[in-house]
Amino acid sequence: MSSVANDVELLKAIAARDEAALAQLYDRYRVILFGLLMRILNSRAEAEDVLQETFLQVWRRAADFDETRGRPFTWLVTMARSRGVDRLRTLAARERTAVAAARDEAEVISDAASDAFRSEQRALIANALDQLPDEQKQTLLLAYFDGLTQSEIATRLNAPLGTVKTRMRTGMMKLRELLAGKGKSFGF
Amino acid sequence: MAHDDYKEMIPAHALSALDAAEERALNEHLAECAECRRDLAEWEVTAASLALSADPKEPSPEVRARLLKSVSSASSVVPLPFPKRKLWQIAAVIVFAALIISVIVLWQQNRTLKQQNDIAQLLTAPGTRVAQLSGTNEATGASAKLAYDQNGRALLIADGLPRAPQGKEYQLWFIVDKKPLPGKTFAPDNRGHSLSHDQVPQAARNSAVFAITLEPTGGVSAPTGAIYLSGAL
Numbered sequence: 001m002s003s004v005a006n007d008v009e010l011l012k013a014i015a016a017r018d019e020a021a022l023a024q025l026y027d028r029y030r031v032i033l034f035g036l037l038m039r040i041l042n043s044r045a046e047a048e049d050v051l052q053e054t055f056l057q058v059w060r061r062a063a064d065f066d067e068t069r070g071r072p073f074t075w076l077v078t079m080a081r082s083r084g085v086d087r088l089r090t091l092a093a094r095e096r097t098a099v100a101a102a103r104d105e106a107e108v109i110s111d112a113a114s115d116a117f118r119s120e121q122r123a124l125i126a127n128a129l130d131q132l133p134d135e136q137k138q139t140l141l142l143a144y145f146d147g148l149t150q151s152e153i154a155t156r157l158n159a160p161l162g163t164v165k166t167r168m169r170t171g172m173m174k175l176r177e178l179l180a181g182k183g184k185s186f187g188f
Numbered sequence: 189m190a191h192d193d194y195k196e197m198i199p200a201h202a203l204s205a206l207d208a209a210e211e212r213a214l215n216e217h218l219a220e221c222a223e224c225r226r227d228l229a230e231w232e233v234t235a236a237s238l239a240l241s242a243d244p245k246e247p248s249p250e251v252r253a254r255l256l257k258s259v260s261s262a263s264s265v266v267p268l269p270f271p272k273r274k275l276w277q278i279a280a281v282i283v284f285a286a287l288i289i290s291v292i293v294l295w296q297q298n299r300t301l302k303q304q305n306d307i308a309q310l311l312t313a314p315g316t317r318v319a320q321l322s323g324t325n326e327a328t329g330a331s332a333k334l335a336y337d338q339n340g341r342a343l344l345i346a347d348g349l350p351r352a353p354q355g356k357e358y359q360l361w362f363i364v365d366k367k368p369l370p371g372k373t374f375a376p377d378n379r380g381h382s383l384s385h386d387q388v389p390q391a392a393r394n395s396a397v398f399a400i401t402l403e404p405t406g407g408v409s410a411p412t413g414a415i416y417l418s419g420a421l
Contacts, residue, residue: 019259026252031244039242048251052258057412059259066366070229077236082204083412086404090355125240143205144238150200151207165200172199176234 007072014062026055029073033080039145040084050087054080085147128178136171139164189213194224202231204409211409212370219362219369219391276421283320287311287333290345294383306343306385313337319398321419323348326402330380332417334360334398340388349376349416352402358382359403361411362392368399373407396420 007028013021033054037047057079065075129137142148142156150168154161194217200206201214218224291307310316315338323330329348336342344360352358352375360371369392374384388396397420402413 019256022259023252023256026255030247030252032239034247035242035244036239038245044248048247051247052251052255055255056258060414064366070232074233074236077239078232079412081236081239082408082410085204086408086412089406090404121237122240122244125237128237129241140203140238141241143200143203144235145242148205149207150205153205168203168205169196169199172202172231172234175237176231179234179237 008067011058011062011065011072014059015065022055022059025058025076029076033076036077036080037084040081040088040147046087046091047084050083051080054083057083081144088147124179128175131178132171132174136167136174139167140171140175143168189217191217191221191224194218194221195227198224198227199231199234202228202235215369215409216389216391219364219367219389225367279320280318280421283318283333284311287318287335287345290333310335310337310341310343317393317421319419319421321346321398321400321417323417324415326414327416330417332400332419334386334388334419336386336388336393338393340390340393342386342388344374344382344384344386346374346376346382346400346417347380349380349382351376351378351380355405356402356413357405357407358400358416359407359411359413360384360386361399361401362389363397363399364389364391364395368411370407370409373403373405 007025010021010025010028014025030051034047034051037050037054038044041047041050054076058076065072129140132140138157139153142153143150148156150164151161153159153168154164157164194214197206197210197214201211204211206214218228288311291311294307316335319334321332321334327348327350330346330350331348332344332346334342334344346358349358357373357375359373361368362371363369369389371386371388372384374382376382397418399411399415399419400417401411401415403411
């Protein structure tokens with residue numbers, strides 16, 4: 001059974017209130033999702049809290065997962081990122097500054113140790129991002145990890161909104177192109 | 189705006205980077221356009237791939253323990269099936285009467301004249317429909333009525349809702365073909381009462397299920413919190 005089929009099976013089991021299946025799914029994705037949430041929130045306490053919330057949401061919403069509409073990985077990552085960005089936005093500016101000051105870097109997992117965490121796919125995405133012009137890459141990362149809207153990015157970069165829109169759209173198209181054909185190994 | 193204009197907005201929407209007005213417009217289009225929904229699903233895969241550019245990190249073991257403890261306790265939330273339609277005509281009449289009473293009560297509460305006019309206009313407009321929402325296990329004593337006219341102009345009256353915690357608000361959802369379209373957020377007063385206006389998207393006016401969830405202040409584009417109220421026409 002491929003890992004994707006396993007993920008779908010796990011979600012079905014979770015929808016049927018199987019706690020062991022939730023534990024298994026957590027063990028499979030905690031490191032990727034926690035890395036993502038740390039990048040967004042820069043705080044171990046906040047990232048751990050949102051990680052737990054995300055899996056509680058998986059527990060409640062597993063029955064809503066529709067395998068004809070996408071892969072479990074995309075579903076999970078989208079959910080975690082959205083909660084992470086929501087948390088970032090609700091943190092008061094004061095708190096955010098305090099959090100940044102007390103920035104608590106979690107230890108990075110070495111590539112060898114993260115073999116189970118899609119290191120091959122990680123290399124592919126890193127390579128694809130490297131091939132994007134800097135300003136396109138920056139626009140995508142500001143939207144994805146900092147949760148900024150196009151207008152906010154334009155303000156932050158002191159660039160015209162139209163330019164930001166074009167960079168974002170072109171960057172996304174190029175990224176998709178670079179990842180296309182890698183679908184099989186990419187495993188989404 | 190034309191279909192092609194919306195199509196161009198989809199990559200940014202997958203990054204949730206559209207500004208509020210654009211996002212709302214695109215969501216309305218998405219509710220009606222299967223091609224754009226498929227497009228969005230593909231762009232979401234591209235967006236999700238960005239997650240892998242973050243360094244993987246190990247959370248502390250307590251998170252796993254807390255998670256498993258909270259799902260094994262009796263407090264775990266099982267999503268309720270939405271109530272079935274039954275005797276809806278009778279229910280609609282009763283609900284309508286209840287709405288009128290709510291409105292009279294509201295009038296007595298010194299609402300502005302404009303607001304009263306808006307409400308009266310909505311309730312007396314030909315084709316106005318009323319949906320009854322009932323509380324889920326999250327809020328068994330809660331209830332709400334959603335009335336809207338042919339143009340989707342809507343009035344939501346909710347009662348018996350628990351006070352929203354700091355940083356949270358309730359948000360209305362229009363669920364069409366299992367896809368939730370976001371409505372506005374609102375916060376009930378100390379008595380758990382709320383009156384708010386909204387706009388029902390075209391696609392949701394005939395066959396939608398309505399639900400209210402607890403979300404971060406300002407609302408979200410897809411529901412994340414537990415369902416407190418739900419119902420249909």
